[in-house]
Amino acid sequence: MSALDIGIKNDASKIWLFDYDLTLYGEEERFVLNSLDHRIAEFVQKTVGGTFESATEIRKDYLHRFGTTLSGLMAMNGTAPDDFFDFIHEPEYLIYPKVAPEKLELLKSLVGHRFVFTNGRGDWSRAGMAHMQLDSAIEDVFDLKLMDWEGKPHVSAYDKIEKWLVARGVLAQESSEKSQIVLLEDSLRNLEPAHERGWTTVLVNPNIQAPSWVDFHIPHLLNLKEKLVTNH
Incomplete structure (x- = not known):
């Protein structure tokens, strides 16, 4: 250190x-982020097609290559940012911290x-x-x-x-x-x-x-x- x-x-x-x-x-509430990641993968699947599993891999690839999944979607698929966030932030699909x-x-x-x-x-x-x-x-x-x-x-x-x-x-x-x-x-x-x-x-x-x-x-x-x- x-x-x-x-x-x-x-x-x-x-x-x-x-x-x-x-x-x-924190990490003990990772399920919060998992709920959001699940919704992001659903948006990727809706955008590029394929299975949920393949969309999850694309989500991870975009995150690694572009810094955020959204940046990858914008660069590779022309996604409008607010359309992305309006979809993934639907409260009924998400979990929040305690x-x-x-x-x-x-x-x-x-x-x-x-x-x-x-x-x-x-x-x-x-x-x-x-x-x-x-x-x-x-x-x-x-x-x-x-x-x-x-x-x-x-x-x-x-x-x-x-x-x-x-x-x-x-x-x-x-x-x-x-x-x-x-x-x-x-x-x-x-x-x-x-x-x-x-x-x-x-x-x-x-x-x-x-x-x-x-x-x-x-x-x-x-x-x-x-x-x-x-x-x-």
């Missing part, structure tokens, strides 16, 4: 960016600004946060639509959120020091561009080892409290 792995200062300068899936809710009072307490203890930075359309994470009763702790959601449908790990996604933070008056435009931006993510692939920009990186994943460039590694969001250092 890097030399930075001694603690994150919990102060007013911090901009906390949380991925949603498998970060705000109420999470400990997470609410943790999030509200974080000084500074708190946002969600997600490769989904915002209604999915907002619905999930409402089910978890975390929505009062998050200021806003920076979603795939605000990224012009080109999400993490594309560099443009990180450019766009930095400009968005500047426009909100949260990040100084002339700031060359970006370590006050703390990105919490379950995906190393999505953390790497943040590391290259000088952001503080937190891998939230119990199943993989962190390379040396990751600043902090925790198995679950609630373990973040163990990494916090408060100035007195």
Whole structure:
């Protein structure tokens, strides 16, 4: 682990960016993401034909090659993004995370600004946060639509959120020091561009080892409290 792995200062300068899936809710609730992935595979099947199994393989291939399944569908099949999300976000087909009072307490203890930075359309994470009763702790959601449908790990996604933070008056435009931006993510692939920009990186994943460039590694969001250092 890097030399930075001694603690994150919990102060007013911090901009906390949380991925949603498998970060705000953890691996123990993977069934939430599975319900969405099932719906995505159904959309792929509806778009390209074939069996559900072959559509699932195409979903995984697009995710690997393009960063998101949607990016693959847009590039290979001309899919309109809102058509995709309108289909996969039908609530009757989805499962949402459980109420999470400990997470609410943790999030509200974080000084500074708190946002969600997600490769989904915002209604999915907002619905999930409402089910978890975390929505009062998050200021806003920076979603795939605000990224012009080109999400993490594309560099443009990180450019766009930095400009968005500047426009909100949260990040100084002339700031060359970006370590006050703390990105919490379950995906190393999505953390790497943040590391290259000088952001503080937190891998939230119990199943993989962190390379040396990751600043902090925790198995679950609630373990973040163990990494916090408060100035007195």
